[in-house]
Amino acid sequence: MTPSTVRGRRELSIALQSDEDLATYASLAPRIEELGFGTISVYSDLLYPSPLLPLITIARATRSIRLGPACLNPYLLHPLEIANQLHMLDTVSNGRAYLGLARGAWLGAVGVAQERPVRRLCEAVAVVRHLFSGNDDAYRGEIFQVEQGTCLAYRPVRTEVDLMLGTWGPLGMSLAGELASEVKIGGTANPALLAPAKKSLTHGEMRAHRPPGETGLVCGAVTVVDDDSARARRLARAEVAMYLPVVASLDPAPDLEEVDLAAMQSLARAGQHDEAARLIPDSVLDRFAFSGTPEQVATQVAALFEAGATRVEFGTPHGLTAAHGIELLGRRVLPTVLA
Numbered sequence: 001m002t003p004s005t006v007r008g009r010r011e012l013s014i015a016l017q018s019d020e021d022l023a024t025y026a027s028l029a030p031r032i033e034e035l036g037f038g039t040i041s042v043y044s045d046l047l048y049p050s051p052l053l054p055l056i057t058i059a060r061a062t063r064s065i066r067l068g069p070a071c072l073n074p075y076l077l078h079p080l081e082i083a084n085q086l087h088m089l090d091t092v093s094n095g096r097a098y099l100g101l102a103r104g105a106w107l108g109a110v111g112v113a114q115e116r117p118v119r120r121l122c123e124a125v126a127v128v129r130h131l132f133s134g135n136d137d138a139y140r141g142e143i144f145q146v147e148q149g150t151c152l153a154y155r156p157v158r159t160e161v162d163l164m165l166g167t168w169g170p171l172g173m174s175l176a177g178e179l180a181s182e183v184k185i186g187g188t189a190n191p192a193l194l195a196p197a198k199k200s201l202t203h204g205e206m207r208a209h210r211p212p213g214e215t216g217l218v219c220g221a222v223t224v225v226d227d228d229s230a231r232a233r234r235l236a237r238a239e240v241a242m243y244l245p246v247v248a249s250l251d252p253a254p255d256l257e258e259v260d261l262a263a264m265q266s267l268a269r270a271g272q273h274d275e276a277a278r279l280i281p282d283s284v285l286d287r288f289a290f291s292g293t294p295e296q297v298a299t300q301v302a303a304l305f306e307a308g309a310t311r312v313e314f315g316t317p318h319g320l321t322a323a324h325g326i327e328l329l330g331r332r333v334l335p336t337v338l339a
Helices: 022-035 052-061 079-093 117-133 170-179 191-207 229-250 254-258 261-269 273-277 282-288 294-307 322-337
Strands: 011-016 039-043 066-070 099-102 163-166 182-186 216-225 289-292 311-319
Touching: 011 022, 011 216, 011 322, 022 039, 022 052, 022 322, 039 052, 039 311, 052 066, 052 079, 066 079, 066 099, 066 163, 079 099, 079 117, 099 117, 117 170, 163 170, 170 182, 170 191, 182 191, 191 216, 191 294, 216 229, 216 294, 216 322, 229 261, 229 273, 229 282, 229 289, 229 311, 261 273, 282 289, 289 294, 294 311, 294 322, 311 322
Parallel strands: 011 039, 011 311, 039 066, 099 163, 163 182, 182 216, 216 289, 216 311
Antiparallel strands: none
16 A cells, blocks of 8 residues: 555554464454455564464455554564565565554563664664665665665565554654654554644655655554443453553643553553553543444544544454454444444
């Protein structure tokens, strides 16, 4: 998908975790495609398996749906290896793969310092594109270098890179406006974040002489949908409690001040997810998750599209069971918001 096809589009997509058995991906993916979702993403979270094998399985089980990792990071993977993985996905999917890149999270737990994240992302993209172009000139970045005469030992399926950057901050947004077909704010369902995001995107687009609005704007978050709204929202709270302490500081809304994030993080780390979940009020839950009945979730999605989102991605666990949640999203949410 190129920037020109992103522009003006409204799309719903599904994100899956990378630790399922392969039969689950082979079963879910064709149904997700059949229901009308436009993209399937697989998370690339620290300490989870690589998304590569699940994505290959999904590619083999589908015909037309776009797919990719959300997101790889250039601290754990060199751009050469990122290029290799993208080529592998493009090969098996006949050119349907997108490249999701982000700075990553929790890398301090494995001793990786995340210095100069915007520069590192910028140069990682440049190296991948340099390698895919077949250009054998030297690339001299501040972080990454490619010696003259260095070329891939294969011919990429496409020289174009369908790039999605994952970020929250204005510098990352601006970089996406320069380089990416899409930018994703991961872990949010908050329409209030989109106006400042679009402003930063426009700054980047102007620097790169791209038309305003060329970069797609994606929001994705924990999703739990069920006809039993109370059960769905209870499960969503427990899921959000695991990552809210990480992303809360990135959302400027004032009512987060009433949430004891330190206590929540301590409870979540101790496996006391129900106790951690009780610390999340309704107003906060609705900014960090899609939850409730299909009608409630459709209302949340419609608000994001109204605020300028071009794609909304439903994250795990989707429902009380994944298959039933995806079915509800495809049959009762998607037709409502994309009508």
